[in-house]
Amino acid sequence: MGKAVLIVWTMVLAAACTPLPAAVREQVTPNLDFAAVQADPARYTGSSLMLGGAVVELRDEGEGSLLQLLRWEVNRWGEPLALAESGDRFLLRTSQPLDPDLYTPGRLVTLIGTVGGTGTLTRNLRDETVLLFDLQQLHLWETPFRYGLHPNPDPNQPEYVTPQDPGPDHPYDPTPWAFPYSPSWYRQQYHPPLN
DSSP states (O other): HHHHHHHHHHHHHHHHEEEEEEEEHSSSSSSHHHHHHHHHHHTTTEEEEEEEEEEEEEEEOSSSSEEEEEEEEEOOOOOOEEEOOTOOOOEEEEOOOOOOOTTTTEEEEEEEEEEEEEEEEEEEEEEEEEEEEEEEEEEEEOOGGGTTOOOOTTTOOOOOOOOOOOOOSSOOOOOSOTTTTOHHHHHHHSOOOOO
16 A cells, blocks of 8 residues: 555646646657757658757847747756856747746747757857757746856856845845845945835
8 A cells, every 4th residue: 555655646746847748748759859850950840859048148039939949958847957068058849928027038838849940140250050949848847956046147056135135134145245244234225126
């Protein structure tokens, strides 16, 4: 009886952590990874991949949006594990506009996208050709560690800002200097309380 309860509980927890339904994940082309598609995008046009990424930029494209993402590795359920060491970026094209107040730099997403060829983005004053995907399904993560993080030009280093100013005598200051070398006036000027 104990083993059966453990198995059921494990299945419930796995289902609760899964961002995309099983029926949607079954649309993914089996045994296909990002590196293979990157090596020959034309060959895999129309194939589907499950990907994770951190939002770098969201552009309004009229009827839809174009999302630039910094790739993250995901597990088989679509949960982001870690930033991909290759540092790949890719573009995601949507038919409906995405809310720029939700899809801010640094937010994590999991998606299923169809290979749509390549697109161009500009980095360090140079044009770069990257993979382009057409959106099938998208999940925006609301992970606890993202609360209180404000966007930063580098999506890997969002800036943490406390919900309210801790006060001049608090030992845990949101400033770069250790207490007590971070004056209250600095916190008020550069880290105003959030209301």
